[in-house]
Amino acid sequence: xxxPTRSSVSEEIxxxxxxxxxxxxxxxxxxxxxxHRMLDDAFDDMAxxxxxxxxxxxxxxxxIALSGRIPLHGRSAAEVYNALVEHLVPxxxxxxxxxxxxxxxxxxxPLAMLADMLASGLNAHVAGGHQAPVVMEAACLRWLAELMxxxxxxxxxxxxxxxxxxxxxxAVGRHAKADYDVRxxxxxxxxxxxxxxxxxxxxxxxxxxxxxLMGLGRDAYRRIPVTDAHRIDVEQLELQIQRDRDAGHRPAxxxxxxxxxxxxAIDDLPAIAALCRNHDLWFHVDGAFGALxxxxxxxxxxxxxxxxxxxxxxxxxxxxxxxFEIGCVLVRDPSLHTATFVTQASYLxxxxxxxxxxxxxxxxxxxxxxxxxxxxxxxxxxxxHGVHTYSRLIAGNxxxxxxxxxxxxxxxxxELIAPRPTNVVxxxxxxxxxxxxxxxxxxxxxxxxxxxxxxxxxxSTTLDSRYAVRVAITNHRSQMHDFAxxxxxxxxxxxxxxxxx
Ligand SMILES: Cc1ncc(COP(=O)(O)O)c(C=O)c1O
Numbered sequence: 001x002x003x004p005t006r007s008s009v010s011e012e013i014x015x016x017x018x019x020x021x022x023x024x025x026x027x028x029x030x031x032x033x034x035x036h037r038m039l040d041d042a043f044d045d046m047a048x049x050x051x052x053x054x055x056x057x058x059x060x061x062x063x064i065a066l067s068g069r070i071p072l073h074g075r076s077a078a079e080v081y082n083a084l085v086e087h088l089v090p091x092x093x094x095x096x097x098x099x100x101x102x103x104x105x106x107x108x109x110p111l112a113m114l115a116d117m118l119a120s121g122l123n124a125h126v127a128g129g130h131q132a133p134v135v136m137e138a139a140c141l142r143w144l145a146e147l148m149x150x151x152x153x154x155x156x157x158x159x160x161x162x163x164x165x166x167x168x169x170x171a172v173g174r175h176a177k178a179d180y181d182v183r184x185x186x187x188x189x190x191x192x193x194x195x196x197x198x199x200x201x202x203x204x205x206x207x208x209x210x211x212x213l214m215g216l217g218r219d220a221y222r223r224i225p226v227t228d229a230h231r232i233d234v235e236q237l238e239l240q241i242q243r244d245r246d247a248g249h250r251p252a253x254x255x256x257x258x259x260x261x262x263x264x265a266i267d268d269l270p271a272i273a274a275l276c277r278n279h280d281l282w283f284h285v286d287g288a289f290g291a292l293x294x295x296x297x298x299x300x301x302x303x304x305x306x307x308x309x310x311x312x313x314x315x316x317x318x319x320x321x322x323x324f325e326i327g328c329v330l331v332r333d334p335s336l337h338t339a340t341f342v343t344q345a346s347y348l349x350x351x352x353x354x355x356x357x358x359x360x361x362x363x364x365x366x367x368x369x370x371x372x373x374x375x376x377x378x379x380x381x382x383x384x385h386g387v388h389t390y391s392r393l394i395a396g397n398x399x400x401x402x403x404x405x406x407x408x409x410x411x412x413x414x415e416l417i418a419p420r421p422t423n424v425v426x427x428x429x430x431x432x433x434x435x436x437x438x439x440x441x442x443x444x445x446x447x448x449x450x451x452x453x454x455x456x457x458x459x460s461t462t463l464d465s466r467y468a469v470r471v472a473i474t475n476h477r478s479q480m481h482d483f484a485x486x487x488x489x490x491x492x493x494x495x496x497x498x499x500x501x
Contacts, residue, residue, distance in 0.1 A: 034078050045089065046096065046110050049477065053454030055094035062087035094457045098477035099486070102451075102459035104261060104289050104424075106315075107475050108323035111384055115377035116323060124373040128360030137362065137375035143382065145330050148294055148314075149307030155334035157365045158326060158374050162288040162315045163206040165329035166255075168341075168366050169311030170197065170210050172331055173253035173282030175340040176310070183340070187215045196244055198222045199255035200232035202262055204286060207255055229419050230265035232257070234272065241279055253282040258303050258314075259290020262461050264424030264472070266290055269305025276310075285309040288327075289474055290422060292319035295387060296395040302422065316378055319394055319423075321476045326374045329366075338364050397423050397473040403480055404471060407487040414490055417468050426461060426468040429494030434501075440467035442497050449493050456486055 004012075022028040045052075065087045095105035124133045141156035159165045175182055180192050187195075195216060199207050201223045211221045222244070224237045241251045254276055256267045269285065276283035285291070285306055291314035293299040294306060306312060315327040331337035342364040350359035363369045401423045408414045408427045418426040428443045443460075444467055450456045461470045469490065 031077060034081060038081060041085065041089075042113065043110060046113075049096055050098050052090075052097070053094075054097040054099050054457045055451055055454060056090055057452070058091040062091060096477075097457060098475065098479065099455060099482050100457040100475060101471040101473050101478070102457040104315075104318050104472045104474055106317045106319070106321045106323070107477055109321055109381065109476070112322050112377040112381050115380040119373035119376040122373060126371045126373050126375070127363035127369050128358060129355050130357045131355070133373045133375060134358070134362070136379045140375045140378050140382075141328070141330070144328055147387065148291060148309075148312060148330060150309065150312065150330050150332060153334060154330050154332050155337040155365060156328060156330040157362060158316075158328055158378070159366065160325040161317065161327040162204075162286065162313050163209070163327075164366070165313035165315075165327040166204075166206050166284070166286050166288075167210040167213065168329045169284045169313050169331065170207075170253060170255070171214060172311055172337055172340045173197075173284050174214060174216070176333075176336050177250070177252035177280070177282050179250065193248055193250035194220060195250050195252045196220050196222055197253045197255065198224060198237060198241065198251065198281075200224050200226050200257060200260075200267065202226050202230050202232075202260040202265060203255055203257060204261045204288070206286075226265075229421070230260060230263045232267045232272070234268055234275065237272070238275055238279075241275075241281070245279075251279060251281055253284055256283065256285045256309075257290075258285050258287035258306055259293075259422055259424075261288070262424070262463065262470075263418040263426055264290065264420070264422035266302055266421060269303065269308070271305075273305050273308035283308060283310045285312045287312055287314040289315060289318040289472075292390075292394055293398075293422065295391045296398070297391065298395050299398055299422075319397075319474045320378070320381070320390060321393070321474070322377050322381060326378060331365075341365055341367070393476045397475065397478070400478055400480060400483055401425055401471075401473050404473075404483040404487065407483060411487055411491055413494060414487065417466050418463050423473045425471045425473075426463060427471075427490075428466065428468055429490055429498075431498055434498070436466060438501070440465075442494065442501060443467045443469060445497050446490065446493055449497070450486075450489065453489070453493075455489065458486075 022031050065083060094100050096107050124131065126133045126137060128134055137158055140158065142152060145152060145154040145156060157168065174195060178195055197211055197216065197220055208218060208221060212218055222240050224240060225233050227233055244251050254272055256269055256272045258266050258269065273283050287306060290303060291306060291312060293303050310332050312330045313327065316322045317324045317326050348360055350356055362371055401420060404425050405416060405420045408416055413429055413431060414427055415430050416427050428439060429446055430439055434442065447458060447460045447469055450458050459470050461468050
């Protein structure tokens with residue numbers, strides 16, 4: 001028997017090598033057909049959202065079907081997809097629905113879904129390098145800086161969301177204001193004055209995580225009280241800064257809210273900007289959703305002062321309605337941004353030409369090296385819809401919030417429990433004979449029943465010990481009549497709960 005030649009052995013090894021791509025024209029055809037079906041299904045699903053329940057609880061059988069044992073051997077993609085149609089597609093958190101106003105979640109769009117599909121297919125690694133996606137992200141960042149009124153040469157980064165964007169902004173602030181090489185020396189056994197961060201009691205919980213993660217410790221976080229309008233008390237802020245300086249600490253960063261998560265309140269940004277300038281502090285703005293008001297003619301005045309931020313964080317998966325995950329941080333001083341994160345490694349060296357020409361600017365502006373092509377959905381959506389469409393949608397959501405506010409004021413058994421400066425409406429069902437604890441219990445039940453009815457997605461918060469139904473409108477599918485229906489149902493459901501109480 002002839003001995004196998006080296007080349008026939010290699011061929012045999014190749015033949016036995018599994019592949020993740022279809023292996024034959026027939027297999028490509030099969031996957032292509034499944035892809036077309038998935039796309040058709042996704043469009044059908046999105047086109048009929050209004051007819052579907054806003055939310056359905058996940059049945060136990062579906063949870064079991066999606067868990068199961070680790071699949072050691074594969075099965076057909078069509079079979080797997082069929083299971084997903086049954087057990088996954090109907091059972092997400094529901095934020096695409098026209099009547100979804102819980103927390104602050106965007107709706108997603110069919111166009112951006114296509115962009116995500118293209119981005120995933122290209123599988124571009126967008127840390128930097130000489131490639132089109134880098135040019136497109138840089139363009140997006142320039143456009144966003146312009147829309148926010150920040151200098152064209154500002155630096156920035158598209159992030160997973162506002163939490164990461166805020167963390168990056170705070171890290172640059174810490175680096176800029178530490179007055180020693182905080183990257184080199186860190187904070188362990190620190191002989192330097194304690195670095196302090198200031199925010200209001202209404203600042204989102206990302207801040208605590210970021211401060212802890214940066215090693216500052218939560219004692220370094222000064223939470224300043226708010227006024228009746230839920231805006232930071234600037235006088236108290238200044239007094240606290242002075243007290244801390246007198247005690248030998250080093251005030252470093254003020255976090256200003258441009259749209260608090262609870263009530264949508266906007267801090268006095270011009271006053272905080274001036275205070276930061278006077279006290280040599282870093283002016284960071286969390287504009288997770290509120291920043292986008294700057295795109296409108298009618299409401300841009302509410303966010304005046306945002307353009308003075310040293311760093312500004314906001315989301316595009318909230319009030320630009322893009323699918324998760326996409327947020328943005330802008331930093332006024334590009335050199336400080338890069339100086340906070342840049343590292344050297346021979347295997348990531350910038351080159352005079354080729355792919356590594358230009359280095360890895362995006363890796364040098366944040367925590368992550370590997371980053372996907374999240375810019376594509378933003379770039380494509382702006383190209384197709386144009387900024388003016390977003391301006392109108394955002395202004396429309398503000399008008400819907402004002403409409404809901406009026407409906408609540410007119411309803412006999414509903415009451416607003418916070419001022420409504422922007423797109424967040426906090427209210428409750430009430431009856432004069434019920435005290436606050438009883439009303440809290442009733443309204444807690446009301447939120448659950450609204451969700452379980454499949455008609456609305458609302459969330460909740462507690463303001464001054466009063467439990468509130470909370471409606472945050474960042475939804476491009478909502479219409480005025482949706483809010484009339486909500487107000488009516490709140491009274492109807494509330495009456496029933498009160499009768500059964
Ligand atoms: C004011 C504010 N800041 C930060 C965040 C966190 O944003 P993300 O969930 O995109 O990380 C939110 C989320 O709702 C928010 O409302």
